[in-house]
Structure formats: C-alpha cells, structure tokens
Amino acid sequence: MFKKYFIESVFEKMFPGTNEYNISIDKNGIILVDYVAHNLGKRYNPAAIALYALSQYNMFVDTGKDQYKESFLNHANWLVDNLIDKGKFGVWHYDFPWITPGYLCSPPWISSMAQGLGISVLVRACEMTKNVKYLEVAKKALTSFEVPISEGGVLYIDKKGDVWYEEYACQKRAQVLNGIIFALIGVYEMYEYTKDKNAKEIFDKGIQTLKRRLSDFELNLVFFKSSKYDSNLLIYAGDKYHDFHIEQMKKLHEITKEETFDKYWKKWESYKKKYGPNSKSKGRFIFILIYSIIYARFLRF
Numbered sequence: 001m002f003k004k005y006f007i008e009s010v011f012e013k014m015f016p017g018t019n020e021y022n023i024s025i026d027k028n029g030i031i032l033v034d035y036v037a038h039n040l041g042k043r044y045n046p047a048a049i050a051l052y053a054l055s056q057y058n059m060f061v062d063t064g065k066d067q068y069k070e071s072f073l074n075h076a077n078w079l080v081d082n083l084i085d086k087g088k089f090g091v092w093h094y095d096f097p098w099i100t101p102g103y104l105c106s107p108p109w110i111s112s113m114a115q116g117l118g119i120s121v122l123v124r125a126c127e128m129t130k131n132v133k134y135l136e137v138a139k140k141a142l143t144s145f146e147v148p149i150s151e152g153g154v155l156y157i158d159k160k161g162d163v164w165y166e167e168y169a170c171q172k173r174a175q176v177l178n179g180i181i182f183a184l185i186g187v188y189e190m191y192e193y194t195k196d197k198n199a200k201e202i203f204d205k206g207i208q209t210l211k212r213r214l215s216d217f218e219l220n221l222v223f224f225k226s227s228k229y230d231s232n233l234l235i236y237a238g239d240k241y242h243d244f245h246i247e248q249m250k251k252l253h254e255i256t257k258e259e260t261f262d263k264y265w266k267k268w269e270s271y272k273k274k275y276g277p278n279s280k281s282k283g284r285f286i287f288i289l290i291y292s293i294i295y296a297r298f299l300r301f
Contacts, residue, residue: 002124002128002193005120007244011031011048011051011052011054015033020035022034022036028074029074030049031049033048035096040097043095044078046079046094046111047111047117049078049079050117053071053079054121054124056068057072057121069128072124072128073128075121076124076125079121080134080137083137089142089143090144091115091144092115092118093107093108094108094109101233104172105170105171105173110153110169111154111167111168111179112145112154112180113167113176113182115186116185117183118138118141119138119187119190120186122134122141123192123193142202145165146202154166156169162209163206165180165202165206174231174233175231176229177217177230177237177241178237180206181210181251182248184210187199187206188203188255210252210260211258213231214260219235219236219237222283224281224284224286226271227268227271236287236291239277242276243272245265245268246272247265250265
C-alpha cells in the first residue's frame with residue numbers, strides 16, 4: 001500500500017470550521033465548503049476535496065475500515081469525473097470568485113495546490129485499485145505544471161528566472177508558500193510512484209526556486225518573528241499555516257536531504273516556541289493586536 005500522507009488529519013487541520021466557513025456533505029457524500037464570510041454559499045473546492053480524501057486514506061491505513069476506503073475512493077472519483085480536459089493537460093476548476101486584498105481570481109480559475117493534492121490522491125487510488133484511469137488523470141494534471149498561466153496552466157517564471165507553481169493562478173496574486181509545497185509534494189509522489197522523469201524535473205525546478213527564495217517568506221520584525229503566508233503581502237502565516245510550513249520543511253528535507261529545509265524548519269520551530277500561542281511573548285501580543293486592527297478585518301487567511 002502507498003504510504004500515508006505526511007500530515008495527519010490534513011483536511012481537519014486546514015478546514016477546522018470557523019465563522020468564516022463551514023463544512024457539509026452533499027447527497028453523494030462529497031465535501032462542500034460553505035464560505036459564510038465571503039457570501040459564496042456552498043462550493044466544491046478541488047483542494048478541499050483532495051485534502052479530505054487524503055485524511056480518509058490515512059484513516060483507512062490506520063484502521064482498515066471500509067468506510068474510510070469507500071469515502072477516499074468516492075472523492076478520488078469526483079476528481080476523475082471533474083477534471084477539465086484541455087487536450088495535452090487537465091485542470092480542476094474553481095467556479096467561484098476569490099477576491100481579497102492582494103488576490104483577484106475570476107472563475108473559472110485553477111490552483112497548483114489543487115493540482116498537486118489531486119495527484120497525491122490519484123496515485124494512491126491507482127495503487128489501491130490497480131485501475132489505470134486514476135493514473136491517466138494524474139498525468140493530465142501533472143502536465144499543467146509545464147503550461148504558463150497565460151495558457152491555462154499553473155506555471156509562472158518571474159523576472160529572476162525562478163520557476164513558481166501558483167496556488168492562485170489568477171490575474172492578481174502572490175506566491176503562497178503552503179500551496180506551492182503541497183503542489184510540489186504531489187508532483188514528487190507522482191515521480192515516486194511512476195519514476196516519470198518529467199515529474200522529477202518539474203519538482204527539481206520548484207525546489208531550486210524555494211532554496212533561493214525561502215527568505216521571502218520570513219516575517220522578521222524586532223519584536224515578532226514568523227513565517228509568512230505569501231511572498232508579497234506583509235502578513236504573517238498565522239498559527240495554522242506556520243505549523244504547516246514547519247511540517248512541509250521537514251518533508252522537503254526528508255525528500256531532498258537539502259540543508260536549507262532542515263535549517264528553516266528548525267528556525268521556524270524556534271519561532272513557534274518563542275512567539276507562538278503557548279508562549280508568553282509580549283511581542284506576539286503587540287503584533288497580534290496590530291494585525292487584528294489593521295489586517296484581520298480584510299485578510300481572511
């Protein structure tokens with residue numbers, strides 16, 4: 001059996017349910033996200049569906065209960081049925097707008113995070129069932145990483161020549177750290193399962209960019225330090241995403257053995273201890289107060 005996904009209960013950690021959004025299930029057993037704060041109603045979010053599938057997969061591995069296997073495959077089948085075939089590549093569409101300061105996405109838009117997470121689901125579904133339909137869809141999703149955003153894919157090459165796979169492949173955006181890494185891990189799992197050299201090349205290009213640019217994702221104030229959600233906006237990751245970043249750095253170090261990722265997870269772990277929710281840092285209190293007043297009303301990350 002293919003290994004468990006590297007973050008336990010990944011869906012539950014990403015979508016814990018808040019005043020911003022709620023979670024429900026449709027008549028076919030598929031997860032829906034109700035974006036209460038954004039007045040978008042109940043929506044199918046491809047990344048959320050993949051994250052839920054991965055949580056269900058982990059539960060099946062842990063318990064062996066068929067209910068988790070059935071739920072996992074049900075969500076994997078949703079991904080198969082809802083891939084939009086673009087010829088040489090395929091994508092999962094978001095059919096709702098996403099508009100926040102710094103981000104503007106008009107439907108239909110796509111996400112490297114959804115593409116990568118979807119691949120992580122589908123390689124497991126193929127291994128579990130031996131049905132090649134899952135692998136065929138995963139290959140279509142993989143090719144989107146080679147297609148520029150302007151042509152319908154998720155690839156962006158910046159002025160420095162660095163390669164990014166954008167979580168928000170939209171008109172207005174920033175590079176989002178957790179989304180890029182979730183995407184890269186999906187690409188790597190495709191390589192791990194198939195030994196597809198193309199997948200390895202896509203992964204390696206993204207890794208080289210992260211090695212050069214991880215400092216862009218540091219909030220390094222005198223009185224408060226954290227990882228950042230993205231590379232452009234001066235907003236901190238928040239406790240949830242900071243935890244994701246630590247786990248993702250650990251995973252990238254496990255895969256690549258690169259010292260850069262070892263250095264960053266240890267540094268960000270130290271930030272958590274010094275400035276995290278269980279600390280008594282006055283700097284955290286001051287920053288959260290300022291953030292709440294200036295940002296939290298407008299930026300709902």
